[in-house]
Amino acid sequence: MSAATVTATAAPRRRRASGLAAGLVLLAALVPVLAFLSITQGSRDIALRDVLDAFGHFTQSSSVDDTVTVRLRVPRTILGLLVGAALGLAGTLLQGLTRNALADPGIMGVNAGAAFAVVGSITLLGVSGLGFHVAAAFVGALAATALVYAVGSLGRDGATPVKMALAGAAITAGLTAVTTGLLLTDLAAQQQYRFWQVGSLAGRYAPIVTGVAPFLAAGVVGALLCGRWLNALALGDDAARGLGVSLGRTRVVLFLVVGLLCGAATAACGPIVFVGLVVPHVARFLCGPDYRWVLPYAMVLGALLLLGADVLGRVLGGTGELQVGVVLGILGAPFFVLLVRYARLAEL
Amino acid sequence: MTLTESPATPRLAARDLSLGYDDRVVVDSLDLDVLDGRVTAIVGANACGKSTLLRGLARLLRPSAGEVLLDGTPILDRGSREVARILGLLPQTPVAPDGITVADLVSRGRHPHQGWFRQWSTRDETAVADALAATDTVELVDRPLHALSGGQRQRVWIAMALAQETDLLLLDEPTTYLDISHQVDLLRLLRALNRATGRTIVTVLHDLNLACRYSDHLIVMSAGRILAEGPPADVVTADVVEAAFGLPCVVVPDPVAGTPMVVPAGD
Numbered sequence: 034m035s036a037a038t039v040t041a042t043a044a045p046r047r048r049r050a051s052g053l054a055a056g057l058v059l060l061a062a063l064v065p066v067l068a069f070l071s072i073t074q075g076s077r078d079i080a081l082r083d084v085l086d087a088f089g090h091f092t093q094s095s096s097v098d099d100t101v102t103v104r105l106r107v108p109r110t111i112l113g114l115l116v117g118a119a120l121g122l123a124g125t126l127l128q129g130l131t132r133n134a135l136a137d138p139g140i141m142g143v144n145a146g147a148a149f150a151v152v153g154s155i156t157l158l159g160v161s162g163l164g165f166h167v168a169a170a171f172v173g174a175l176a177a178t179a180l181v182y183a184v185g186s187l188g189r190d191g192a193t194p195v196k197m198a199l200a201g202a203a204i205t206a207g208l209t210a211v212t213t214g215l216l217l218t219d220l221a222a223q224q225q226y227r228f229w230q231v232g233s234l235a236g237r238y239a240p241i242v243t244g245v246a247p248f249l250a251a252g253v254v255g256a257l258l259c260g261r262w263l264n265a266l267a268l269g270d271d272a273a274r275g276l277g278v279s280l281g282r283t284r285v286v287l288f289l290v291v292g293l294l295c296g297a298a299t300a301a302c303g304p305i306v307f308v309g310l311v312v313p314h315v316a317r318f319l320c321g322p323d324y325r326w327v328l329p330y331a332m333v334l335g336a337l338l339l340l341g342a343d344v345l346g347r348v349l350g351g352t353g354e355l356q357v358g359v360v361l362g363i364l365g366a367p368f369f370v371l372l373v374r375y376a377r378l379a380e381l
Numbered sequence: 382m383t384l385t386e387s388p389a390t391p392r393l394a395a396r397d398l399s400l401g402y403d404d405r406v407v408v409d410s411l412d413l414d415v416l417d418g419r420v421t422a423i424v425g426a427n428a429c430g431k432s433t434l435l436r437g438l439a440r441l442l443r444p445s446a447g448e449v450l451l452d453g454t455p456i457l458d459r460g461s462r463e464v465a466r467i468l469g470l471l472p473q474t475p476v477a478p479d480g481i482t483v484a485d486l487v488s489r490g491r492h493p494h495q496g497w498f499r500q501w502s503t504r505d506e507t508a509v510a511d512a513l514a515a516t517d518t519v520e521l522v523d524r525p526l527h528a529l530s531g532g533q534r535q536r537v538w539i540a541m542a543l544a545q546e547t548d549l550l551l552l553d554e555p556t557t558y559l560d561i562s563h564q565v566d567l568l569r570l571l572r573a574l575n576r577a578t579g580r581t582i583v584t585v586l587h588d589l590n591l592a593c594r595y596s597d598h599l600i601v602m603s604a605g606r607i608l609a610e611g612p613p614a615d616v617v618t619a620d621v622v623e624a625a626f627g628l629p630c631v632v633v634p635d636p637v638a639g640t641p642m643v644v645p646a647g648d
Binding site for chain 1: 402403436439440441460461462463464465466469470471472473474475476477478479480481482484485486488489490492493495497506510522523542545
């Protein structure tokens with residue numbers, strides 16, 4: 034009955050899909066450019082030729098320049114891309130799951146859980162060293178996420194978006210209070226904690242990167258598969274169930290992926306805010322409400338934003354470096370204000 | 382199409398069904414066979430349990446007792462996706478993300494037919510095109526949903542439910558917020574869809590006269606139970622209306638269609 038109608042609807046769909054795909058390729062093409070900058074720029078001035086040489090003949094006894102390049106800048110770049118992608122995706126999943134435009138990993142108790150575990154392991158267990166902090170933060174972030182989900186799903190309707198947001202806020206407040214209490218009485222712990230707490234890619238050596246990378250990679254793949262579900266959930270709980278989405282199971286899976294992404298990211302870099310909040314908005318602004326596109330866009334944009342901010346911090350900071358968390362806050366906040374003011378952001 | 386008694390095993394049925402929220406019983410041990418291939422309207426006073434019954438039939442609520450049967454099997458025992466290929470639902474207040482186009486929204490009706498390994502197909506494309514054509518919304522495909530009028534928007538939502546290609550379609554007060562002419566348009570559309578494809582349609586309606594005019598079968602609910610059911614002409618009497626709505630009235634034949642028309646009495 035409708036061969037003509039099929040053509041009428043199929044042609045714009047294909048045009049639109051190829052436009053979105055082209056945009057994604059264009060954005061992805063910026064990733065190697067930024068990675069190149071990240072490996073060549075830093076507080077230590079290393080000539081480009083030496084950077085390139087470093088890859089050719091790296092051994093344990095290589096020069097300082099070679100060591101900085103291969104042992105510091107390369108893992109830092111990889112971590113920046115992975116963590117940025119993870120936070121962009123996690124923010125998108127959370128905003129889609131809760132249908133709350135302000136949801137970011139922070140409100141789900143992830144940061145508070147990680148911070149509590151780091152401080153707890155320093156003050157109560159007496160462990161120190163970045164590697165231990167990362168492990169503790171990962172466990173803490175996952176535990177807090179699970180706790181938020183458990184508390185949020187109590188009661189008749191299960192884990193509704195509102196209950197999850199409230200549970201996240203309450204558990205964040207509680208954990209933060211205990212963390213602060215522990216820190217106030219322990220000066221030595223404060224010294225260690227403040228370096229983890231600021232949110233930074235600096236000093237994350239290769240073992241940390243290889244430690245968290247599998248979790249981040251698994252989370253990224255998982256997140257990219259969730260677009261169909263988020264598209265259905267966007268129509269409301271009833272409509273989503275009418276379309277055959279099993280709400281309980283879907284929420285558990287989405288929460289698990291978010292926990293994996295945020296837990297590993299926060300563990301490796303400390304709490305980095307803003308990426309998870311702003312990237313989904315920019316992605317939706319660029320490609321509309323279809324999550325099968327929003328997710329890959331958010332992944333690439335998150336990676337670009339985090340690594341870009343880190344490179345900028347190294348260039349602006351001179352010999353000192355500005356932590357990526359600080360750069361994101363200083364540059365990101367005004368940018369977001371402008372975005373909200375001049376570009377009409379999509380509501381969920 | 383002739384109106385005969387329902388066959389032995391209806392596709393959708395309720396057995397001793399009780400539904401409620403917390404301790405409050407809203408639907409009370411109710412038995413119901415949905416007539417296959419007909420348009421059924423559920424009417425009743427506010428808070429009589431009609432929307433709750435529809436939500437129960439659509440497996441959005443877990444029964445506190447009894448069960449809903451789809452093709453003879455308890456509906457909650459079947460996979461959610463499998464049910465969604467048989468039974469479609471238009472909730473009372475669906476939400477749409479900002480900026481979504483008509484084409485995108487209607488395409489989302491294909492969800493239960495797709496999977497991670499079965500993405501967009503020509504079958505999906507045809508289903509969407511047919512749904513748009515059936516609801517007369519083809520010209521709107523590239524428009525954002527929020528730019529449409531209330532009547533157009535409701536047609537698009539129905540197109541989404543049609544794209545799901547289910548044999549049964551449940552609608553929860555689809556005419557709310559529409560003016561009288563758009564209410565009539567929508568009910569004509571539902572009846573036309575039923576007549577063209579034999580799709581079973583169950584809809585909760587507020588307007589008794591429109592329900593009489595555009596449904597084959599009427600279910601009048603009162604206090605969580607079925608007060609009366611049958612063809613509108615048999616069901617709607619002054620006594621039934623007064624018992625269900627507490628409104629003294631006179632029932633006269635609709636001057637155009639001859640279906641019962643309720644006129645309030647006693648001014």
